[in-house]
Amino acid sequence: MIYKSRTESAELLMFKSLGVRMELPEKDKLHYLSLQKGYDGEVMFDTFTEKLQSECLILNDLLFKINNTVFQIDSLIITAAVIHFYEVKNFEGDFYYESDRLYTKSKTEINNPLTQLNRGVSLFRQLLQSLGINMKIDPSVVFINPAFTLYQTPLDKPFIFPTQLYRHLNGIDKTSAKLSTKHKQLAAQLVSLHCADSPYKQIPAYTFEGLRKGMLCFKCASISLAVVGHNCVCGECGYVEKVGEAVMRSVKEFRLLFPGVRISTRIIHEWCGGLLSRKRIKNVLEKNFKRVGVRQWTFFE
Ligand SMILES: [Zn+2]
Known part of the structure; x- marks a missing residue:
């Protein structure tokens, strides 16, 4: 059951508007593109998790602040025994893994999503501790794009590839243990601690005078x-x-x-x-x- 759904972030919505109403600087265009791509990947992941039949609580798109550190979680699935923690990546194309680093085929190093996953899990564990909750966390990076290949992936990494997602979720569906009020309380607590708006936005400077005026189409966002x-x-x-x-x-x-x-x-x-x-x-x-x-x-x- 979806307990908290996903919506576009304020940053993405601002870019959607500014992208039509002004000429974005090149670096902002790239940032906008990566935000949109990330969001599309997360939505794609949701289309899989929303089909889960077993008793579980799905919390999408959470942002927490703990000890002045902000962290974001793409998706959590609370089941009776374990909390599944997902970092969703919408990478596309051929990549390779070497000495705990991730490279594109043209040998450009990109951030290893495991670093982000480990940081998120550690902060989430601290958050659970502060709530007096002691539940097992099962973290994974989900590569959602079917056109993604990662060569030389070690077997012991918590990666879920597009070809494995169905099996992974099927595994969750097979756990039929009932949730207790403790789980529901935890979900409610997490939603109440969620910060609706990220303090970190990379938005270019703009003024009212400098923006194109008009109304954007609800469906295609064009200004005509x-x-x-x-x-x-x-x-x-x-x-x-x-x-x-x-x-x-x-x-x-x-x-x-x-x-x-x-x-x-x-x-x-x-x-x-x-x-x-x-x-x-x-x-x-x-x-x-x-x-x-x-x-x-x-x-x-
Ligand atoms: Zn339109």
Whole structure:
């Protein structure tokens, strides 16, 4: 059973918006690409774990802070006897393993995911200790991409390759022990300790003035929405969305990028690229927010 689901991080959502609204510097483009690829891999892993039938609690995408150290866990599966701990990697192509290091085929060394796994497991164990929980942790790095090959892999490494994932999860399904309230309490505690927003984001500098204005399509994220009656229609993919919903998505996007700025009809009108009259923008804001102040001082909370 999925106890905590995965959502796109604030950092990824910010990149999705900025990637359309400005020209990203090359290094940020690469970072965005790797965030997206990592997220896609994790979502792919979820499509496997969500099929588990046995009694277990699946917690995806957790971020904890312990002794001023922040660490992230891609997925946990709590079963009666053990907590499975997963680091998911969406590497693609041919790699090789040598003296505890990982290289691409062109001999470029990349971070060994085992280092990250060991750090995460050690911090997670400390977290469990602080909660007075003494359960066995079973850590693995999951290579989720079917087009990934790792040559010279030693047999004793906790790696799960795409060809082994089904068997691994099947093994979990065969353990039929019942969960107790202790397990459910632990899952609830972990979710309550989860920090929703990572303090470490690598976002390029941007200003309101410097960003392209307009509304992004819900489906394809292109910035070519046109207003037709009560709907917004995407010029790229043809997706149709109610005007109110499209405006509220744009407000949400604005708030993510400019958390300190007050929402007013004027600023959202401009943010949406002037596609809608101020009156329509105002109507949407009034329906969804509490109005504070009068006339030109009006803003929405
Ligand atoms: Zn579209």
